[in-house]
Amino acid sequence: RNGIMKKAKEISVLCDAQVSLVIFSSLGKMFEYCSPSTTLSKMLEKYQQNSGKKLWDAKHE
Numbered sequence: 133r134n135g136i137m138k139k140a141k142e143i144s145v146l147c148d149a150q151v152s153l154v155i156f157s158s159l160g161k162m163f164e165y166c167s168p169s170t171t172l173s174k175m176l177e178k179y180q181q182n183s184g185k186k187l188w189d190a191k192h193e
Contacts (some may be wrong), residue, residue, distance in 0.1 A: 133163060140165045150175060 133155055144151040144167040151173040155163045166172050180187045 137163065137165050188191070
């Protein structure tokens, strides 16, 4: 897990990219990384807009 978190940070810096990573362990513990220039909510909104996939209804926000 630590290796992939480190790579996510490196990609964010080296590629000047916005990166979000969410990992759930086998015990259900959550780990996350999000580029400092954004938030997970903004990344998910951007994903929804660009993919055309509806992740949630506006009424649930």
